Amino acid sequence: MQPEWRVLADADALVERLAAALCAEAEAAIAARGVFHLVLAGGTTPLALYRALADRRAGDARWHVWYGDERCLPADYPERNSVMLEAAWFAASSIPPENRRPIPAERGAREAAAVYGEWLEGVGDFDVALLGMGEDGHTASLFPGHGWGDAPDSADVLAVHAAPKPPPERVSLSAARLNRSRRVWFVITGSGKRKALLCWKNGETLPASVVRGKLETVAWLDAAAWPVNE
Structure with missing residues (x-):
């Protein structure tokens, strides 16, 4: 099953459209249910x-934010998703600390997965x-050749x-x-992603x-990521 492909001229145009769309979706969710549950991508692209x-x-x-994945590094390590997000967004936001739920990956993969599953x-x-x-x-920390937890009875969180x-x-x-999300939005930029996108388009x-x-x-x-001539 293919996603809807939305191709923007460049990364700046993508960010502008996506930020507006996300805020609009938050308003709609809050109007309908009083709360907005958002899963955040890690890494440098977003x-x-x-x-x-x-x-x-x-x-x-009214916003509750969750993390798609985290690296098992010290809690204050600069390359932790939680550290990058605090610096890029949360420090300037009104989302209460108790609504920002980083994965406690400093405890090690197995224990952190169990704790986050309980949360x-x-x-x-x-x-x-x-x-x-x-x-x-790969997406989140689900890699080719590893278990993806895609069976319906899979645990919510994987070590x-x-x-x-x-x-x-x-x-x-x-x-x-992740499949228990109303909307899944991938954020993909750069020519290095073209090969994987072509595989996806071709049904792999x-x-x-x-x-x-x-x-x-x-x-x-x-546009740099889209394999238009492939």
Whole structure:
């Protein structure tokens, strides 16, 4: 099942459109249910988006933010997703600290996965899951050749060992838990992603391709990533 492919002229145009769309979706969710549950992508690609959300003063006490994955590094390590997000967005937001739920990956993959799974108990479908995609087609910390937790009875959170990119120990939401999202939005930029996107377009099974939103799945792309001539 293919996502909706939304190709923007460049990364700046993508960030502007996506930030507006995310804020609109938050308003709709809050109007309908009084709360907005958002899963955040890690890594460096979405940082421009998070800075744009900071500029918009996006987020308040009705927003609840979760993490798609985290590296098992010290809690204050600069390359932790939680550290990058605090600097890029949360420090300038009105989202209360208790609504910002980083994965406690400093405890190690197995313990952190168990703890985060407990935190998610009783939490219903996410409103939006923001995800990236690597050059190998991985998303969150679900890598080719590793278990993706895509069976319906999979645990919500996976301990990832021997990941093919450092650090090897990680924690990730499972594909099954990500599939309990109303909307799944991928944020993909740069020419290095073209090969994986072509595989996805051609129907190959990748970690990214098994994650689907209940209402919609959208791949937000810049023109550099889109394999238009392939």
